[in-house]
Amino acid sequence: AQSVAQPEDQVNVAEGNPLTVKCTYSVSGNPYLFWYVQYPNRGLQFLLKYITGDNLVKGSYGFEAEFNKSQTSFHLKKPSALVSDSALYFCAVRDGWNQAGTALIFGKGTTLSVSS
């Protein structure tokens, strides 16, 4: 079965410092991986995705993520955090070989808090 783990409920970082939000996944086939961000009382906003190819994926708002097949990880990173990055971040996966449709399996979410 597919699953996603976000081992940290909360990540605290000072403005200007690099940030990392961790994600590991489990699928039986090739993973399609996604990161979303959710601000209070809002829906989810798409940040970036990994389908195939280069392991370093660049996305919106200066975020990037590194796919590591051997460690089954897809960590979200940003070189310099902003206070406005404070939000709830979700990692999600689809199994590329599973023919059962396009359902996203989400992690529990990680709250990012950036202090000024």
Next chain:
Amino acid sequence: KAGVTQTPRYLIKTRGQQVTLSCSPISGHRSVSWYQQTPGQGLQFLFEYFSETQRNKGNFPGRFSGRQFSNSRSEMNVSTLELGDSALYLCASSFSEKKYNEQFFGPGTRLTVL
């Protein structure tokens, strides 16, 4: 392009009632999925529609149902509401049913069951 829209944004119902939520996808998007978000269970997949056909269904009881119309708009219905159905219901659309397409989410409908 306008984003995914969901109506209503907020609903208050009592146990035993039924409710219908509506979702209009991004223009040109033909796939619509629904998710339930709660503090305890997180984000859980409800169902997915493409070209008016349900392609996939999550592990929810039969009280939860949905449909998609020819213009790709979608509705979900919950009958015989229970307190545990209180949640944020999110609709997401994507261009096609292909797995590499990202989904774009609406703002959600906040359902409170009293």
